[in-house]
Amino acid sequence: MPIKFVDLAAQNAEVRQQVDAECERIHDCTAYVGGPQVAQFEARFAQYLGVGHAIGVGSGTDALRLALLAAGVGPGDEVITTPMTFIATAAAILQTGAAPVFVDIEPDTATISADAVRRYLEAGTFRTSNGPRAIVPVHLYGLPAAMGPLLEIARRYNLAVIEDACQAHGARVHVEGGWKRAGAVGTLGCFSFYPGKNLGAWGEAGAVVTDDAQLAERVSVLRDHGRLSHYLHRESGYNARLDTLQAAVLLGKLERLEEWNSRRRAIARRYCELLSRCDVQTPIEPEGAESCYHLFVIRSPRRDLIRQALMRDQIGCGIHYPVPLHLQPACAALGYRRGDFPVSERLADTILSLPMHPHLTEHDVRTVAEAVAAALCAH
Ligand SMILES: Cc1ncc(COP(=O)(O)O)c(C=O)c1O
Structure with missing residues (x-):
């Protein structure tokens, strides 16, 4: 008998009834964009992670791009990250106009080396005019990076910490005296709900999480065409919303x-x-x-x-x-x-x-x- 690498059919069998019922409700009211399931999922995911705000978006890549933009990252800035990750980590940085700067990983954990980040910052020879603005640690394979040392460095150099938690739904890290969920530690945390993830949708989906109400508002406006009201736009934003149908799937699986x-x-x-x-x-x-x-x-x-x-x-x-x-x-x-x-x-x-x-x-x-x-x- 073949052994599958992932088994989405087995997952679906557990949630199918509940999700189908929720999807029926969505078809009945046809609120395919911005239906109540989106806000419901956002509230439950935020509660699960122990953060103030979760904003559903279209993918993990959207999550990273919008989190970086909300943190003020843009042209002329550097964002320090690891080369041992999926392309989307660097692509999202490039999409803001900033430059990814790689530092090596720890040999035992394969996550970003805080010492290498420190050495890069101490050397002070930067690749862009503004220099570093943010660090993006990647919780590779579901294992949280060394967040304690990274937070310390970020504070010293006034950098935002944007966690790439796209592989780390529910992982935990002991930081500053207590356990926290991965994604809930830095300035902002980014999740992908690509189908094969630990929490996976039936298509593309993602979320940004943060404790900062202002950053949450900025991500929320950016994901929805920079919209203030239906046809009033504060800025040129993106169409990067979480589908209502995907939110229904995620509600079932989050449980x-x-x-x-x-x-x-x-x-x-x-x-x-x-x-x-x-x-x-x-x-x-x-x-x-x-x-x-x-x-x-x-x-x-x-x-x-x-x-x-x-x-x-x-x-x-x-x-x-x-x-x-x-x-x-x-x-x-x-x-x-x-x-x-x-x-x-x-x-x-x-x-x-x-x-x-x-x-x-x-x-x-x-x-x-x-x-x-x-x-x-x-x-
Ligand atoms: C580490 C990492 N970052 C970013 C992403 C991008 O997420 P998505 O495919 O939902 O855009 C993924 C997902 O594949 C990932 O594994």
Whole structure:
């Protein structure tokens, strides 16, 4: 039996009745844009994260772009981030007119190195006229970045912290004396509800969250054509609203997110146990960080061999991501070269994402772990 990398059908089976009923209500009143489900979802998501405001938007990329714009980022500014992420992190920065500046990641967690950020700021040689304006830490694979040190640096250099929490719905981080949800720590937090995420819609969707009422208002106006009233526009904004139908799906799935995440965590623990005797590196959670295991990523210099064996056995797997952003053609104009970020480059060559979703059975997890072990033993 094939083992799926993600299993959206199994998720849907759990929420289908509830979501279908909600969708029927939407069809009855035809409020496809700006229906009451949007505000309902925003309120529940904000409550779940423990933040003052959540603003539904069209995608995670919209969330990042609007959060950056709301924080005042624009042409002439730099935004410090990591090259080990999905292209959207850098694309959103570029779309504001600012320049992404990459710093390398921590070798053990694969999240942005606070020391590297500090070194860059201390060196004081910047790439643009205004210099750095914001930091975008990415909670890669669902593991929160080291937010304590990053907040400290941001305060010292007066930078906004815009969390890319697009893979980290429900992850937690211990910061400044207490546990907080990823996305709820910085100036603004950005989420994607792309279907395969821990909290996924039935299409494109995203959200920006913040405790700052003024920033929330700015994001809210920007996502809706800069609108003050129906045909009065304060500024030239975007069409980046969250669909009512997607909000209905998200309302249904949000109720199950905690349970689904705890299943993911249990599956991750099981993988770690079963793979402990194999010559592969399994993910770690540093003290003060709790991953929501959007992805379960192992590392091995023999990654390609393991991948081929899994594919032969019809076990879904992937590489997130094979090409760090500084080596992407889309970022060529930034002028980086191979060798600039050795930790990210090494990681890209050795990582493999194993199947990870809340509906994997013990048998599935065993089968995957045995296939990994067999691939390594056979060579
Ligand atoms: C780390 C990261 N940032 C940004 C995004 C962009 O989100 P979306 O695809 O919803 O625009 C994603 C989603 O794929 C992501 O994984």
